[in-house]
Amino acid sequence: MSIHYPKDKYKNQLINSMQRFKNAPEGSKGFIEGTVLDDENTGRFVGMIKWNSKENLEKNIHLATEAVKNDNFDKWESQHPESFYLHEQGLLPSHQL
Numbered sequence: 001m002s003i004h005y006p007k008d009k010y011k012n013q014l015i016n017s018m019q020r021f022k023n024a025p026e027g028s029k030g031f032i033e034g035t036v037l038d039d040e041n042t043g044r045f046v047g048m049i050k051w052n053s054k055e056n057l058e059k060n061i062h063l064a065t066e067a068v069k070n071d072n073f074d075k076w077e078s079q080h081p082e083s084f085y086l087h088e089q090g091l092l093p094s095h096q097l
Contacts, residue, residue: 004045010076024067030056
């Protein structure tokens with residue numbers, strides 16, 4: 001997951017880039033889904049791609065980075081994005097709570 005800080009006049013360019021990034025690995029092994037969200041309170045953009053394993057992410061993320069390698073993020077964003085590598089946590093059985 002990445003949180004982006006778009007400059008107002010470049011929001012369309014950044015959204016387009018994020019869409020290309022999330023679409024590029026579609027159909028590759030382990031890709032589950034990608035999405036781009038806009039936070040109406042802060043104006044930040046959130047991009048997420050779900051994979052079935054870290055190994056498949058590492059094998060195929062190059063497809064996404066290749067799709068945006070020439071994009072001008074320094075011009076489009078007010079600061080560097082924050083990136084997170086998140087893992088879904090299962091619910092604990094009630095006897096372990």
